[in-house]
Amino acid sequence: MEFITKLFGRDSGSKNVAKERLRLVLVHDRASISPQMLEELKLDLIQVISNYMIIDEANLEVSLDSSGNTVALVANIPVKGMKRAAGTA
Amino acid sequence: MGEVIVVTSGKGGVGKTTSTANIGTGMAFMGYKVALIDTDIGLRNLDVVLGLENRIVFDIVDVVNGNCRLRQALIKDKRFEGLHLLPAAQTKDKTAVNPDQMRDLCAELKKEFDYVIIDCPAGIEQGFRNAIAGAEKAIVVTTPEVSAVRDADRIIGLLEAADLRGPKLIINRIRPKMVKQGDMMSIDDIIDILAVDLLGIIPEDEMIVITTNRGEAVVLDQHSRSGQAYRNIVRRILGEEVPIINLDEDNGFFNKIKKFIGLR
Numbered sequence: 001m002e003f004i005t006k007l008f009g010r011d012s013g014s015k016n017v018a019k020e021r022l023r024l025v026l027v028h029d030r031a032s033i034s035p036q037m038l039e040e041l042k043l044d045l046i047q048v049i050s051n052y053m054i055i056d057e058a059n060l061e062v063s064l065d066s067s068g069n070t071v072a073l074v075a076n077i078p079v080k081g082m083k084r085a086a087g088t089a
Numbered sequence: 090m091g092e093v094i095v096v097t098s099g100k101g102g103v104g105k106t107t108s109t110a111n112i113g114t115g116m117a118f119m120g121y122k123v124a125l126i127d128t129d130i131g132l133r134n135l136d137v138v139l140g141l142e143n144r145i146v147f148d149i150v151d152v153v154n155g156n157c158r159l160r161q162a163l164i165k166d167k168r169f170e171g172l173h174l175l176p177a178a179q180t181k182d183k184t185a186v187n188p189d190q191m192r193d194l195c196a197e198l199k200k201e202f203d204y205v206i207i208d209c210p211a212g213i214e215q216g217f218r219n220a221i222a223g224a225e226k227a228i229v230v231t232t233p234e235v236s237a238v239r240d241a242d243r244i245i246g247l248l249e250a251a252d253l254r255g256p257k258l259i260i261n262r263i264r265p266k267m268v269k270q271g272d273m274m275s276i277d278d279i280i281d282i283l284a285v286d287l288l289g290i291i292p293e294d295e296m297i298v299i300t301t302n303r304g305e306a307v308v309l310d311q312h313s314r315s316g317q318a319y320r321n322i323v324r325r326i327l328g329e330e331v332p333i334i335n336l337d338e339d340n341g342f343f344n345k346i347k348k349f350i351g352l353r
Contacts, residue, residue, distance in 0.1 A: 013270050013271025013272040014271070014272045015268075015271050015272055015273055015274050015275070015278065016271070018234075018235050018274055019274060019278055019282070021235055022235050022238055022239060022274075022282060023282070025235070025239055026239065026242055026282065029239065029242060029243060030242070030246070
């Protein structure tokens, strides 16, 4: 097997380790979002979700959560009630 | 009206000062009027890389404090009429200059020079803030290492936050053999990760050490690959389309077999 990988020059070298480590570290480094952007995101979320349900805007929480090798957008949106049909007031 | 370009990297030791010196010298060689500013106050080095360390009388702090006129602090290069250096102060620290003063200084130099190239200190603190304050374009230098690419990514984010959009990347100290063996990240790997435009690549080259020892610029060396690489970068900055040099030696199938069975 080693013979074949060597012959065809498959990159099994350390650069793949470097790339993978770099990818992970950058996921975390880049996972910072400015308060202003987060605020805009919140407003957009409220607008979209309000088409479908009545939400408690004051207690809405949005944050980025990075743990392990992933970053997740976590939103906690208390729902007060549902709307009967999408788009109706 | 000239253009102000900052050369930055985040991480230290990746080749900011060497790149600044070679780009500036290369432009002067082609007949442009160039001012180089060393903003690494307290740790100046652009003067020694250019071989101008014995000519310093005034420095950037003297200029912003009004101890001398800008013209008096500018050191003329040994070889090129058009190349000038504004050295950093060695005995002060980064707070001796502020971003407003840098903006004024760059605006002043732009009137007289075709290009103003700023050598940025390592780090992301005040020295970095000062260096980018008056700049209109940015060049980010990195090497094919995890630490340097990570720092470059951070710097690119900070440049964009400061409205310096579309920075161009120089990948320094590439070792083609290691890339081929899969033991060093390739140009494509790094460009993929950083998602910026490539300005050029510089192969690892002993001539850089040799020319820097002498206080000369490798860009003037007609025989070395690194000199060629810097000349290409200069031409790209000036607006020419120059293909990226191919660092691969002969990579044919038979050569691979020969290499494998030990004939090469």
